[in-house]
Amino acid sequence: MKHTISVLLEDKPGALARIATMFARRGFNIDSLAVGPTERPGVSCITLRVDAEHHSLEQIEKQIHKLVNVLRVTELAPEEAVERELLLLKVGADPERRAELVSTAEAFKGRVVDLGPDTVTFELTGTPEELDAFEELARPYGIKELVRTGRVGIARASARKASRLSAIN
Amino acid sequence: MNGADAILRSLEAEGVEVMFGIPGGAIMPTYDAMARGTTVRHVLARHEQGAGHMAQGYARASGKVGVGIGTSGPGATNLVTPIADAWMDSTPLVCITGQVRSTLIGTDAFQECDITGITMPIVKHSWLVQNVKDIPAVIKAAFHVASTGRCGPVLVDVPRDIQEAELDFTYPETVDLPGWRPPRKVHPLQIRDAAERIAKAEKPVLYVGGGTINGDACDELRTLAEVGELPVVTTLMGKGAFPETHPLFFGWPGMHGTKWANIAMNTCDVLVAIGSRFDDPVTGKLTAFAPGATVIHLDIDPAEISKLRDADIPVVGPLKKAVHELAIAVGKHRAAGVPGPSAWVRRIEDLRDEFPLRYGSGGEWLKPQKVVETLQELTAGDDVIVTTGVGQHQMWAMQYILTEKPRNFITSGGLGTMGYGIPAAIGAKAARPEATVVCIDGDGCFQMTAQELTTAVIDDLPIIVVLVNNGYLGMVTQWQDMFFDGRRSHVGLGADVPDYVKLAEAYGGVGMLVESEAELEPALREALSLNRTVVIDCRVDPAEQCFPMIPSGAAAIDMVEYQDPVEATS
Numbered sequence A: 001m002k003h004t005i006s007v008l009l010e011d012k013p014g015a016l017a018r019i020a021t022m023f024a025r026r027g028f029n030i031d032s033l034a035v036g037p038t039e040r041p042g043v044s045c046i047t048l049r050v051d052a053e054h055h056s057l058e059q060i061e062k063q064i065h066k067l068v069n070v071l072r073v074t075e076l077a078p079e080e081a082v083e084r085e086l087l088l089l090k091v092g093a094d095p096e097r098r099a100e101l102v103s104t105a106e107a108f109k110g111r112v113v114d115l116g117p118d119t120v121t122f123e124l125t126g127t128p129e130e131l132d133a134f135e136e137l138a139r140p141y142g143i144k145e146l147v148r149t150g151r152v153g154i155a156r157a158s159a160r161k162a163s164r165l166s167a168i169n
Numbered sequence B: 001m002n003g004a005d006a007i008l009r010s011l012e013a014e015g016v017e018v019m020f021g022i023p024g025g026a027i028m029p030t031y032d033a034m035a036r037g038t039t040v041r042h043v044l045a046r047h048e049q050g051a052g053h054m055a056q057g058y059a060r061a062s063g064k065v066g067v068g069i070g071t072s073g074p075g076a077t078n079l080v081t082p083i084a085d086a087w088m089d090s091t092p093l094v095c096i097t098g099q100v101r102s103t104l105i106g107t108d109a110f111q112e113c114d115i116t117g118i119t120m121p122i123v124k125h126s127w128l129v130q131n132v133k134d135i136p137a138v139i140k141a142a143f144h145v146a147s148t149g150r151c152g153p154v155l156v157d158v159p160r161d162i163q164e165a166e167l168d169f170t171y172p173e174t175v176d177l178p179g180w181r182p183p184r185k186v187h188p189l190q191i192r193d194a195a196e197r198i199a200k201a202e203k204p205v206l207y208v209g210g211g212t213i214n215g216d217a218c219d220e221l222r223t224l225a226e227v228g229e230l231p232v233v234t235t236l237m238g239k240g241a242f243p244e245t246h247p248l249f250f251g252w253p254g255m256h257g258t259k260w261a262n263i264a265m266n267t268c269d270v271l272v273a274i275g276s277r278f279d280d281p282v283t284g285k286l287t288a289f290a291p292g293a294t295v296i297h298l299d300i301d302p303a304e305i306s307k308l309r310d311a312d313i314p315v316v317g318p319l320k321k322a323v324h325e326l327a328i329a330v331g332k333h334r335a336a337g338v339p340g341p342s343a344w345v346r347r348i349e350d351l352r353d354e355f356p357l358r359y360g361s362g363g364e365w366l367k368p369q370k371v372v373e374t375l376q377e378l379t380a381g382d383d384v385i386v387t388t389g390v391g392q393h394q395m396w397a398m399q400y401i402l403t404e405k406p407r408n409f410i411t412s413g414g415l416g417t418m419g420y421g422i423p424a425a426i427g428a429k430a431a432r433p434e435a436t437v438v439c440i441d442g443d444g445c446f447q448m449t450a451q452e453l454t455t456a457v458i459d460d461l462p463i464i465v466v467l468v469n470n471g472y473l474g475m476v477t478q479w480q481d482m483f484f485d486g487r488r489s490h491v492g493l494g495a496d497v498p499d500y501v502k503l504a505e506a507y508g509g510v511g512m513l514v515e516s517e518a519e520l521e522p523a524l525r526e527a528l529s530l531n532r533t534v535v536i537d538c539r540v541d542p543a544e545q546c547f548p549m550i551p552s553g554a555a556a557i558d559m560v561e562y563q564d565p566v567e568a569t570s
Helices: A015-026 A057-066 A095-107 A128-141 B003-013 B025-036 B048-062 B074-078 B080-088 B132-147 B160-164 B188-200 B218-228 B259-267 B319-335 B342-354 B368-379 B392-400 B421-431 B443-458 B474-483 B500-506 B517-530
Strands: A002-010 A029-037 A043-051 A070-075 A081-092 A111-115 A119-126 A143-148 A152-155 B018-021 B041-044 B066-070 B093-099 B125-128 B153-159 B204-208 B232-234 B270-274 B294-299 B313-316 B384-388 B436-442 B464-469 B510-514 B534-539
Touching: A002 A015, A002 A057, A002 A152, A015 A029, A015 A043, A015 A057, A043 A152, A057 A070, A081 A128, A095 A111, A095 A119, A095 A128, A119 A128, A128 A143, B003 B025, B003 B132, B003 B160, B018 B048, B018 B421, B025 B066, B025 B093, B025 B153, B025 B160, B041 B421, B041 B443, B048 B066, B048 B074, B048 B080, B048 B093, B048 B421, B048 B443, B066 B074, B074 B080, B074 B093, B080 B093, B080 B153, B093 B132, B093 B160, B125 B132, B132 B153, B132 B160, B153 B160, B188 B270, B188 B294, B188 B313, B188 B319, B204 B218, B204 B259, B218 B319, B232 B259, B259 B342, B294 B319, B368 B392, B368 B436, B368 B464, B368 B517, B384 B392, B384 B421, B392 B436, B392 B464, B392 B474, B421 B436, B421 B443, B421 B464, B436 B443, B443 B464, B443 B500, B464 B500, B464 B517, B500 B510, B500 B534, B510 B517, B517 B534
Parallel strands: B018 B041, B018 B066, B066 B093, B093 B153, B125 B153, B204 B232, B204 B270, B270 B294, B294 B313, B384 B436, B436 B464, B464 B534, B510 B534
Antiparallel strands: A002 A043, A002 A070, A029 A043, A081 A119, A081 A143, A081 A152, A111 A119
16 A cells, blocks of 8 residues: 655755665655655655555654654645656657657647657656556657656645644644 | 863753763864863773763663763764664663764765764764854754653764864753654543553553663552552563562563563453563564453554554553553552452462472582572672673573662663673763672673773772673574574684683783682672672583573463573583
8 A cells, every 4th residue: 555645854964864764774665755845944845655565654654753853744645635746758759750749748738848850858747647647658659768756745725634644642 | 162162061061970982083172172171070981882881871870861972983883883772772872973074074084984874773863063053052952852752872973173163152941853742741541541441451461661761650660560459570671660579570571581471461461561662572473472462552652652563552651651640540440449450460470380480400510590599699689780791691680680670770682782781880880889780791792892891990980790601602502502403603602711810800800710609609799898890700501591482483472491401512
């Protein structure tokens, strides 16, 4: 079972390394990790996609929360959060096949960000599932290079008070 | 003043009385500041590992934060074992290390190593100080983090140029750690549920760990046990949390604990874990551990709840408060007429009579158990702190020393650090000079940190080392004999080298040789009367094995009893 966890932490040296080290040490699996600033100066947000097959989500969350720089740990439940990811994809495409590839990308609200003699580079933002789907459609053309940011997420306005996993005492 | 002075003024402001360390290049400004004057006593160790374990022994004997100090590079890496040990056993420890100059960090400079990186998985938190103005706040925060919530080690790494830079010193009143909020309250509904379940239990057991001592909850524990008539077992780390001559005390659980304690825990209907963490030497095969028990788990660390064994009723919070409130709530049930589990207590007493600790006569040989048993007889009721190394002698110490008070039995439990005993004893002596400090050590452990006997002599911190010398890495030998078809692989240490009596004298202490039961008591009596650093080399039966025992991977209930010793082969 996979879960998305949003971690607010102080933007201090080593704060990200402490989380990564703790995951490695305890044998927790990270599928993806995205980190960046938030609306609060000095506070960063890490969005983690974790695999809780061998460890309970509760145990993973509690161990994150014990880290001194961590301010808040929240699970982003799928129905209560918006999740997005960015994909950059360089595909082999002869000029005569470009049109159909571009129209496929347009169906996903993707856009061309670079053109070469025999490649096209697309930028695509969407849910991780949409990116997966586009990736599959582009695959027959010959994927040259692919990078994804890992997902970031935010709780919906309609969500119940964001499920604060760390609310133990 | 400069950063180095600020470090010392900060330690003084924290009430630090003793620190343990060794100087070196990158920490020289701070040692220079010591030479200019400080109220903090500095004990010069002979190896940074010794300094770290001394700081741990100091912390465990006193309840205060231990302080270890060393230079960069190898000085810092030598502190890694004590830091890991303090992490596993939740010992409050602040380690201060010098670092190469800020401008040299990352250049592979002389004696540079990334000690904050190396120790990241084994500290509660660490700081690499980058601005001299941060020193007071960082040290304040370091002591706060080490000693609040679940205790543990922290590291403060200070580059040499930061120690030399100037600042206007003011010590902060408060800490600025928005992410560090250890539990301070106890949920009343959890206490109510726990008390009801405990009061109505027919076969309850209190499974008490080292967190009870760290949480200063031992008086409250005694009240809980007495008002509830609840039998108590204490783990190796919890030893001393409950008086071991108390009628409700029923030994120690786990791999070399007593059979009656293990049967009681594994057949109980309500298991109340108090500051203990279901680690594998206690549980044996986890899936077979206490199968019928409702688990009530009290701990300051929420992450310990349901980490290994699901808790039916979790109680998170400071144990002093939690156990106090639990005792009151259980007492109300008893006052209302809910009877105590007297038949169950009788049953455990019967088990104790049925499966007592025992060992053979051994013919000519002095038995190691006899050594510890005699020490117990001679020191019962005295203010004695016992420390140990790790191995067979440690388990015999657990079984035959009866600890009456918290902080009087100090050992390496979680990490199992051989060589812990001697420096921990020296640290304990520094914390409580009026107490007699005895290190029960093995000959393997002794040789890992024996150089600290110099520190004991020169810094006037006399300790007695009772060396349980069987000439082997005894616990490994026992396992090879039991589980590796007796193939002895590199476990023989030699019976005559080194000469421990001469070695003790070389370090400026007193050496004694005990080769028979008849020589044992007079030697121990003399050592206890000398107020000097003494090593008593007790030559014990090399074939003696440590029992009872839960074989590796087996269920705790399938504990093996004492067996006659296997003939030793050299």
